[in-house]
Amino acid sequence: MFDFDMLGLAPALNDALKRANFSQPTPIQNKAIPLALEGHDILGLAQTGTGKTLAFGLPLIDHLLAQPGKPAPKTAKALILAPTRELVNQIAESLRNLTKKTRLRVATVVGGQSIGKQISFLSRGTDILVATPGRLIDLMERGAVDLSSVRHLVLDEADQMLDMGFIHALRRIAPELGTPRQTMLFSATMPKQMEELSQAYLSNPQRVQVSPPGKAADKITQSVHFLSRAEKPGKLRDILSRDTDALTLVFARTKHGAEKLMKGLVEDGFNAASIHGNKSQGQRDRAIKAFRAGEITILVATDVAARGIDIPGVAYVINYDLPEVPDNYVHRIGRTARAGREGEGIAFCAPDEVDQLRQIQKLMKIEIPVASGSMPEVAEPKAPRKRGGFRGRRPQGTNTGRKPQGSKQRRPRRRSAA
Structure with missing residues (x-):
């Protein structure tokens, strides 16, 4: 060095x-x-x-x-x-x-x-x-x-x-x-x-x-909470209440979801703002400036901010919704533990997000430690059926809407009155 x-x-x-x-x-x-x-x-x-x-x-x-x-x-x-x-x-x-x-x-x-x-x-x-x-x-x-x-x-x-x-x-x-x-x-x-x-x-x-692709910074402590979607708001407020002065970045999947989440936090007395694609550039700049200065302590964002926030003081990154693209998880939690500091990356995983969690862990080649709950028993997604017709006999109940070639359309069998 x-x-x-x-x-x-x-x-x-x-x-x-x-x-x-x-x-x-x-x-x-x-x-x-x-x-x-x-x-x-x-x-x-x-x-x-x-x-x-x-x-x-x-x-x-x-x-x-x-x-x-x-x-x-x-x-x-x-x-x-x-x-x-x-x-x-x-x-x-x-x-x-x-x-x-x-x-x-x-x-x-x-x-x-x-x-x-x-x-x-x-x-x-x-x-x-x-x-x-x-x-x-x-x-x-x-x-x-x-x-x-x-x-x-x-x-x-x-x-x-x-x-x-x-x-x-x-x-x-x-x-x-x-x-x-x-x-x-x-x-x-x-x-x-x-x-x-x-x-x-x-x-x-x-x-x-300097590190394998897909690997998070060494000083980020990671954890995952398994819970239902209905339980997410309460868990988020519980975590935020533990350290109200810490700068915390919360990631939501959609613009509407980020705005709704932010407004709910403000109504409950938390010092929060949001940035996403529906905000003007001036609004986004002012929110980031206030977050950097500590005037607001919670910033709710979509992935539009995952690569653009360089604030050394971010202590926590909470993945309220897991990202659809596994790489984005790495970029999200990379907003903490910057410039040699330590930080914490927390993920919420609902039953319908288990496959996304598996993809994230596969990318990072790690098992993220479980902080609460347990992974639901969710079946692995089935491979899509190949196109090109059925093999053998067509299953009952299927209807292509076409008449068989070389044959007349059969009339439905008349049922006798009971």
């Missing part, structure tokens, strides 16, 4: 790290930064909360500081793509703290904000552009941004972007980027599609991995 000041970073970066009280890199930073400084493409695998932003941010800024000249109007020198507005804002905030006393500018473009204002500040050019793919394509189609000067591309939380149809957006964006360029791809999980993505867009990448 080495200190940041042993990396040979630009003096301005070393000063920024000292101001932020960063002295030693995390394992993913320890492995990725030297390779990225040498100009290699990077395929980085590490669970959330391990410092991936600095792993790509420090070498990126160092390269840009060494390049003379300001960006031309409408252009950017580096592009960072992320799946959610919250993550874009979090990345940009971290980078701005590092570039505060330099000539570099960091800009963001996300949906839910004034596209006119985004067009205005992009007209002046920027060094680093952090964007969600959808809004970036909108700006490209309006001629508001020119990506031909981009020589550094970062794909952060790329596995979630794949789930959101990102591959189609990347096919639209990538041909517009400058070449040659350095590409860094970071992810917490490694589905097969990710391998294909890396082969298509990275050139001889250096693979850096």
